[in-house]
Amino acid sequence: MKKILFIALVSVFALQANAQFTRASLQASGLTCSMCNKAIYNALKKISFISSVESDIKHASFHIVFKENTPVEIDQLKEAVEDAGFSVADLKLTGNFNNVTVTNDKHVVIGSSNFHFLKVNDQVLNGERTITVVDKGFLAAKNFRKYSTATKLSCIQTGKAGSCCEKEGVAENTRVYHVTI
16 A cells, blocks of 8 residues: 555656756846846845846846756746836746647646646657746736737636636646746
8 A cells, every 4th residue: 555655646746847947037127227137136036946146237137047956936036026116028937848748728737837838839848948938927918918819718817727727637726827938
């Protein structure tokens, strides 16, 4: 019995440990000076899963390295930028993937988070790959509209799984990140 339980637990963790995000590139909007840049830099540095942050004042962007073997809370990145008084214009996450099957307009569990892939070709992600978060609040409104037409599922508008997502195994009100490659 213990052996069966052990195999079941290993299988669950193997399914969820199919990718580890290692770094991110975040572009902010609304910055007008180096003090604005510093405010975001300081806010990002306070996040527990971030190892380092480098800022690029000229492009209002931040290159973020995550701590190894530490879950990344994507919404915390956005909240830190907003708490500093600005907004996210673009967020790209780079990670090491291990046989993650991606299908257009379908949900995939990566780590402990649910991702809904939009405007992608069906493929298997292996090795280092970069995905772009296309949720509302993670890119300009004009760009969000472009991605919001790529699905009929309601989760695109709210970032939360609706009853329509349950058929894909995602419980209602679960946080869903919309991404593209």
